[in-house]
Amino acid sequence: MFTLDLVRGIFPAFRGYSQALMIDELQRLISSGDFTLANILREAVMELARMSCEAALDIIATSNENIVHNSARFLVERKQMEQKLRLDVPTLSDPLVRDLLQESDAFVRSFNGFSAFGVFSPFDAMRLLTLISEVLTHLWVLSSLTFGGTPLSIILLSITASALPSILPWLTCGQNTWDHSDGQLEARLTAKQEAMRGLAYSDSYRPEILLFDLGPWILKSWSRARKSLLGLERKQSGGDTSLSSYLLSRIYLSGMFSTFQNIPLLLVLHSTSTSVGTFTLYRNTLQSLFLTAETLFRTLRMAFQGVFLMGAFCAASALKPRLQPEAHSTTSYDPSGAGMAIDVRNLSFRYPESKILALSNINLSVKAGETLAIVGYNGSGKTTLVNVLLRIYDFEGGTLRVNGVDIRRLDPHDFHAHVSAVFQGFSKFSASVKSNVGIGFVPEMNSADAIDAALELAGAADLVRSLPDGVRTRLDGDELGRSCDVFCGDSAGSQKLHGLSGGEWQRIAISRALMRARRPEVELLVFDEPTSSLDAHAQKHVFDTIEQISRGPNGDRTKTVIYITHRLATARRADKIAMMDNGTIVEFGTHEQLLTRNGRYASLYHASV
Numbered sequence: 001m002f003t004l005d006l007v008r009g010i011f012p013a014f015r016g017y018s019q020a021l022m023i024d025e026l027q028r029l030i031s032s033g034d035f036t037l038a039n040i041l042r043e044a045v046m047e048l049a050r051m052s053c054e055a056a057l058d059i060i061a062t063s064n065e066n067i068v069h070n071s072a073r074f075l076v077e078r079k080q081m082e083q084k085l086r087l088d089v090p091t092l093s094d095p096l097v098r099d100l101l102q103e104s105d106a107f108v109r110s111f112n113g114f115s116a117f118g119v120f121s122p123f124d125a126m127r128l129l130t131l132i133s134e135v136l137t138h139l140w141v142l143s144s145l146t147f148g149g150t151p152l153s154i155i156l157l158s159i160t161a162s163a164l165p166s167i168l169p170w171l172t173c174g175q176n177t178w179d180h181s182d183g184q185l186e187a188r189l190t191a192k193q194e195a196m197r198g199l200a201y202s203d204s205y206r207p208e209i210l211l212f213d214l215g216p217w218i219l220k221s222w223s224r225a226r227k228s229l230l231g232l233e234r235k236q237s238g239g240d241t242s243l244s245s246y247l248l249s250r251i252y253l254s255g256m257f258s259t260f261q262n263i264p265l266l267l268v269l270h271s272t273s274t275s276v277g278t279f280t281l282y283r284n285t286l287q288s289l290f291l292t293a294e295t296l297f298r299t300l301r302m303a304f305q306g307v308f309l310m311g312a313f314c315a316a317s318a319l320k321p322r323l324q325p326e327a328h329s330t331t332s333y334d335p336s337g338a339g340m341a342i343d344v345r346n347l348s349f350r351y352p353e354s355k356i357l358a359l360s361n362i363n364l365s366v367k368a369g370e371t372l373a374i375v376g377y378n379g380s381g382k383t384t385l386v387n388v389l390l391r392i393y394d395f396e397g398g399t400l401r402v403n404g405v406d407i408r409r410l411d412p413h414d415f416h417a418h419v420s421a422v423f424q425g426f427s428k429f430s431a432s433v434k435s436n437v438g439i440g441f442v443p444e445m446n447s448a449d450a451i452d453a454a455l456e457l458a459g460a461a462d463l464v465r466s467l468p469d470g471v472r473t474r475l476d477g478d479e480l481g482r483s484c485d486v487f488c489g490d491s492a493g494s495q496k497l498h499g500l501s502g503g504e505w506q507r508i509a510i511s512r513a514l515m516r517a518r519r520p521e522v523e524l525l526v527f528d529e530p531t532s533s534l535d536a537h538a539q540k541h542v543f544d545t546i547e548q549i550s551r552g553p554n555g556d557r558t559k560t561v562i563y564i565t566h567r568l569a570t571a572r573r574a575d576k577i578a579m580m581d582n583g584t585i586v587e588f589g590t591h592e593q594l595l596t597r598n599g600r601y602a603s604l605y606h607a608s609v
């Protein structure tokens with residue numbers, strides 16, 4: 001590629017030189033009176049042959065460059081996506097990391113084309129080579145002409161004529177020559193690719209992406225759309241057209257006609273000894289030199305920015321997720337078969353850039369298979385606590401042990417494989433019911449039986465049956481999901497998005513959690529206000545289901561369950577209750593113990609029943 005790019009830089013000067021020879025030949029034919037159509041045709045055929053050779057070389061260089069460029073683009077973009085999906089919430093909360101990722105993203109996007117986004121990609125460095133070799137050959141041609149005795153008047157006339165066109169582009173706007181064929185497919189692929197990128201970059205979806213381990217699936221879907229899009233772009237840029245039509249398009253017929261435009265001039269000057277070919281070559285070379293030098297200067301300026309952004313990309317690639325333990329201290333989750341035992345001592349937590357602790361002095365102990373209800377006033381820290389327990393956030397002080405092991409020694413991916421949850425701000429994707437539920441357990445995402453079973457357990461089966469297309473009905477999701485179809489295979493044409501009520505969405509989210517909650521390896525189920533929008537019947541159904549799936553075939557508890565609720569009549573079903581206030585657990589015990597204590601829980605309970 002380096003060699004081809006260097007050689008391509010010589011083409012323009014060579015082209016000008018060849019055309020000058022042709023003009024000189026025409027001048028000689030006219031001067032000598034040997035001016036026949038056959039001779040003219042012979043010259044034209046020779047020029048055509050030269051142009052064909054140049055075009056053939058150009059085709060090889062362009063297609064070679066396209067292949068290398070597209071592969072590099074894909075690899076760099078994929079690495080960026082991979083990196084983004086690997087990073088956890090604490091890492092992404094760091095403003096320095098965010099800045100670094102933004103610069104790294106600018107570097108990745110610079111691969112989309114020369115000077116796109118005003119930045120410089122490594123491929124522009126290749127063009128730098130072409131530009132340098134072009135400038136050098138033009139200079140060489142000019143010096144050989146100048147020292148070959150070209151009259152001063154011709155030099156001055158040439159400089160004036162050459163400077164004008166290089167000023168003109170500043171006064172005019174570029175034309176958009178984008179080909180809109182395949183526009184629909186391109187729009188769909190772009191939407192899919194951007195939606196997947198949106199998912200990877202979204203903060204609001206991140207808890208579910210981490211918990212349900214959606215990273216590999218997002219990366220795969222993005223890769224598929226990206227690859228197709230790159231193929232389409234190649235087709236649009238002429239990469240897939242037939243060789244003959246491409247060859248014709250690369251032959252500069254206009255250049256050839258401009259040669260013939262000189263014929264009247266030749267007729268006027270046929271008696272003088274001045275070579276019109278030399279004059280044309282001089283004028284064209286100067287003109288090209290001006291334009292190339294201008295581009296070279298612009299490209300060099302961008303090179304500095306490019307180097308800086310490449311540094312950011314390398315630094316971002318080396319970032320390590322903060323929750324990832326060091327390899328030497330990592331241990332794997334040891335399932336108890338009876339649920340997850342959780343022990344929290346003096347735990348504290350602070351949101352990034354916050355001065356006050358959101359959680360302080362948290363102490364609680366839940367035995368394997370027990371049910372814990374977390375209750376308390378708004379803003380008391382309930383959601384924050386479960387997010388720390390779910391390893392979405394790291395804690396600042398204290399200890400958190402699961403099955404007797406320090407949670408900081410567990411790989412978050414390993415830990416999350418044993419957990420299922422419904423988050424308070426669960427994601428609402430503008431996608432089919434099937435996809436919205438299926439992402440709860442990606443390996444069974446396409447299993448109709450698994451999805452039906454999850455819907456049945458969550459009490460959402462009747463709701464889905466009443467939808468126009470059953471599980472294939474596309475739902476009207478939240479902001480990101482609404483802007484485009486985020487799931488591969490969901491693009492059922494222009495099917496209208498179907499809206500759901502808050503309670504109906506909640507059932508979908510519960511079904512999503514139940515996709516994996518039933519699995520034997522899952523030992524902890526967390527529900528953050530799972531039934532806040534459900535009617536009394538639906539609420540009972542959900543809690544009966546949770547009770548049912550948390551027990552094995554012989555009725556023994558096999559999963560620990562934690563749920564947040566404002567309905568204290570529901571909380572009393574739990575083995576233990578944690579009453580939270582102002583970021584800490586102020587009361588902890590069974591329903592009866594807390595009532596006997598006649599504290600804050602008792603007063604809240606009496607107020608609610």
Ligand SMILES: Nc1ncnc2c1ncn2[C@@H]1O[C@H](COP(=O)(O)OP(=O)(O)OP(=O)(O)O)[C@@H](O)[C@H]1O
Pocket residue numbers: 351352354358376377378379380381382383384385
């Ligand atoms: N991302 C955040 N950054 C900074 N502070 C936050 C953030 N999220 C929550 N907080 C603060 O942490 C405290 C606890 O919030 P949390 O959502 O855990 O309360 P909660 O008990 O779940 O409330 P609710 O019952 O209303 O759901 C609140 O004061 C809240 O403002």
